[in-house]
Amino acid sequence: MSTQDSTIAIVGGGQAGGWAAQTLRSEGFGGRIVLIGNESHRPYERPPLSKSVLAGEAPPETTRLLKPEAFDALNVDWRPGVNAARIDRAAKQLHLSDGEPVRYDKLILCTGGRARQLGIPGANLPGVFTLRSIDDAAALGAALVPGKRLLVIGGGWIGLEVAATARGKGLDVTVVEAMERLCERTVPSEISGYLLRLHASHGVRVELGTGIEQLEQGADGVGLTATLTNG
Incomplete structure (x- = not known):
């Protein structure tokens, strides 16, 4: 099978997932790339969130990993707002949280981390915030x-x-x-x-x-x- 006919699925639509997609294209991969992210935003950098973005000194758009036209040029099958609920390695298939299956030839996991939630009384009260996205x-x-x-x-x-x-x-x-x-x-x-x-x-x-x-x-x-x- 040529790379033109193969599919690489990337689970994780953050900075690592975005760079993986960009690197695949820059190294000549011409097949299908499916990029799956549980956020609605295209890949972005998180470090400014606690500094310039939080301070209101920079708009959220400045955190984008790639400019919109550069991201579009990657020609990826972008799946925002969904999780990979299950991986069937034998069948080489992902089952997404919206029920859709995604077949792949190669799989890259770029899931990153999550902010740990407080396990104490009152942790879910209004006025309690977590900073991750x-x-x-x-x-x-x-x-x-x-x-x-x-x-x-x-x-x-x-x-x-x-x-x-x-x-x-x-x-x-x-x-x-x-x-x-x-x-x-x-x-x-x-x-x-x-x-x-x-x-x-x-x-x-x-x-x-x-x-x-x-x-x-x-x-x-x-x-x-x-x-x-x-x-």
Whole structure:
């Protein structure tokens, strides 16, 4: 079978999936490419979501991996808003969440990761946000009103970027981190100390070595109250 007659399915419509499709074309693959993504957006870069996009300094369109005309030129069979629910390796067939089967000759998995949801009471209350997608950034950005208070759960890189962005927009920000120092899994203690001092100098309060026990609706019915595991 020539490459002109073969199908490569890419599961995951994010940055890795987009680059895989582009690389296949640039390396001369002329067959069918099926790109499956559970978001409605074409492949985009996520790092700006916690910084320039969240701050309102850059429109979401600037995160696109490829310009619209460049993406169209790849001539991929783009399947937005669906998941690959099951892989039948013997039959070389995907079963999508909308019920449609997709036959393939080669399969590339570019599924990436998901933001971990809080397993605590109150995690699904209005006013609790997760940042992973363009839609998440739009929802959170709309809630970043100067003078409001923001609690960031997690003192890793993304949490600290959100904290810095929110402080820049005039919010009162507190970061809660379960580990004993910031970014403990990725940097040495000297860098953690520098990050702590840096954020403190910009007015961010940081609570280390504690987590969130529960979230409750505030007495006014608008805000939220967080109870820390350290009391």
